[in-house]
Amino acid sequence: MSGLMGKLNQRAAERGIPLSVHIDLTWACNERCVHCYLDHDDHSELSLAELRDLLDQMAAAGVFFLTLSGGEIFLRRDLEQIVRHARLRGFDIKLKTNGMLAGAKEIAWIRELGVHQVQISIYSHRPEAHDAITKVRGSLHRSLRAIRLLRDNGVHVVIACVLMKSNATDFDGVQSLARELDAEFTIDPTITPHWNGDRSPLSLNISRDELSQVYSKESLVGDVAAFRALPGPVDDATLDGTPCSAGHTSCYISPHGNLYPCVQFPLPCGNVREQAFTRIWRDSEKLREVRAIRARDLPVCSGCGHVGSCSRCPGLAYMEGSMYGPSGADCEKAFVRTGLPTANMLRRSGLVQISL
């Protein structure tokens, strides 16, 4: 994070400003990715009028960074009108899409409206591997065509590669593809549970050995030795720290208007059809509880040597049973990264007892 971004986040947190909001415009999708955590049925999506009103409220509340995602956003016929309204309200706009429905006309308005970034998921450079994950034949070809068109029009593209068993060794190929297409590359080695509580997608997660290979790539993690170093001592500043921006300076709104701390944190805090955005942001008891949590309040993690360097996701912890608990996926990452077991792992093994 740049110095200015860090300062903005800090000031936003101090003043209770929701700096970033992620809206899923629809959960409908033209792909059926094997690891998807969403329910694709329509539960009455926010209309264009409702979204315009919501964007007006968000702008007034100080929201600056806006992510529009799905589902597949181009399945909304009013997407261009939504983005035009967001541009009028001054947001920094990021779109997440598979790009399969983005042709020359769509890409022309994306460029015209100054969309900052378009993120497209590419799972493999091998068509058979990518298409097996999306369950749509020809999907890699169509997504790559959109990326080329976007780049030809000067639009900043991020290629996101979620790693799972079937594409565990393909990140080099996707990274090369990103270089060739002059796109940014990002990787995510975490598969999350389905929002309905089904944890079966977790079986798709890559193995420890495969994750260790990812963590050994300088092109992905930077200085490998520093990245994999043992954690430093835990001090009061660490224990008084907050876990991430979820609910503090950012939140997520579903296609049906439900507001949550994050897209990976399905704790319902209110609905923008029933209450004003600012009222939920300011007054939700659940958001207040999320904001009050400090590392020292976490019964297991506060006693863990990784607490100062762990990427613990409170949303994943919530999906595991408690937002005060550990996130198993992040314990795995901390262990694979450093070789040092987490307090949660030791507790589970019975080697250490922790009173909860």
Place this chain on the structure above:
Amino acid sequence: MGADQVSELYPLRAANVAARVFDGEVIVMNPADSSLFNLNETGTAIWQAADGTTSLREIVEREICGVSEIDSDTALADAEEFARALAGHGILLLRTEPA
């Protein structure tokens, strides 16, 4: 460039940049190169008044000289330097005729 020439500039916020008043100051993101700017109080006043129809001289007289003791020539020269810097980053347009 002298103050007389500065008076003929009409600044206009670029259409495709993202901007928000944040804690009393404007932050601007230029999507073309992902550069982020945080304008101070004076820069914020100029930015908000940059509608393409008001000259830089009018903006300076109204937004800066009207609320501080700085002399108008110095304020105008500083404002021009600031406006040209933003124009160099592509987030402000400087026109010689009102829109």
